[in-house]
Amino acid sequence: MSFSNINEIGIKCDEIDALGGISHIFTTKNGGCSEGALSSLNMGINRPDSRENLINNYKTVCAAIGADYTKTVLSHQTHTANIKIVTEEDAGKGLYLPSDIRDTDGLVTNVKNIPLVVFYADCVPVLLYSKDASCIACVHAGWRGTVAGIAANAAAIMETRFGADASEIRAAIGPSIGQCHFETGLEVAEEFESNGLSSCIEYKNDKAYIDLWRANTEILVSAGLKEENIFISGLCTVCNTDKFFSHRGLGADTGRMALMAYLV
Ligand SMILES: [Zn+2]
Numbered sequence: 001m002s003f004s005n006i007n008e009i010g011i012k013c014d015e016i017d018a019l020g021g022i023s024h025i026f027t028t029k030n031g032g033c034s035e036g037a038l039s040s041l042n043m044g045i046n047r048p049d050s051r052e053n054l055i056n057n058y059k060t061v062c063a064a065i066g067a068d069y070t071k072t073v074l075s076h077q078t079h080t081a082n083i084k085i086v087t088e089e090d091a092g093k094g095l096y097l098p099s100d101i102r103d104t105d106g107l108v109t110n111v112k113n114i115p116l117v118v119f120y121a122d123c124v125p126v127l128l129y130s131k132d133a134s135c136i137a138c139v140h141a142g143w144r145g146t147v148a149g150i151a152a153n154a155a156a157i158m159e160t161r162f163g164a165d166a167s168e169i170r171a172a173i174g175p176s177i178g179q180c181h182f183e184t185g186l187e188v189a190e191e192f193e194s195n196g197l198s199s200c201i202e203y204k205n206d207k208a209y210i211d212l213w214r215a216n217t218e219i220l221v222s223a224g225l226k227e228e229n230i231f232i233s234g235l236c237t238v239c240n241t242d243k244f245f246s247h248r249g250l251g252a253d254t255g256r257m258a259l260m261a262y263l264v
Pocket of ligand 1: 179
């Protein structure tokens with residue numbers, strides 16, 4: 001097991017944590033103050049939650065990893081493959097300050113102490129880290145973003161803008177819907193087939209079951225990452241609704257978890 005708990009509020013990838021220079025967390029749904037379907041550690045700013053609850057939840061998570069919640073950067077996620085390069089002037093956008101970061105599902109930066117945040121509840125969170133080039137990316141990869149190659153887009157920006165070597169980039173794939181529960185129609189499977197990802201699909205009784213963890217791994221390997229540098233939590237959000245928010249497992253009004261990471 002290459003992931004370990006951060007209290008009850010999250011997990012971290014030990015291999016990435018051990019490199020130093022980065023602090024990160026994939027949150028659970030526990031240990032916060034939101035109520036009802038958002039109980040309790042809702043991190044989604046697009047949910048019907050109070051600002052007070054959100055700020056308190058962000059403070060709890062930030063305290064656990066030593067982050068400054070007033071500098072967190074969130075985007076308006078719309079299942080694109082678009083990546084935003086975050087600079088000093090973006091610090092605080094999305095939670096503490098109004099945000100102009102629209103139609104963006106991945107954030108990349110080489111600036112220290114700016115926590116990048118993506119949120120999700122079944123979609124796949126991907127963390128990328130280049131220790132040598134000192135840059136990170138946080139990616140929200142639903143099936144559309146996965147097929148569109150958003151994880152590879154983030155790795156490419158780390159290479160071209162910040163001089164990272166893809167073979168040295170580490171990746172962590174956090175809690176999200178597993179192949180066990182990601183049943184789709186055949187039209188979705190076709191999208192994966194036509195993008196060279198047929199090995200990620202299993203067909204049973206006219207239904208397709210797609211392995212988004214495998215798909216993102218293959219996409220990252222195609223982008224130059226070494227497979228042994230990609231770490232998968234293996235935790236299915238639908239299988240573990242006691243620990244994670246899940247759109248499929250708990251309904252459309254469920255809360256959102258966060259991947260948060262910053263360069264130390
Ligand atoms: Zn499952």
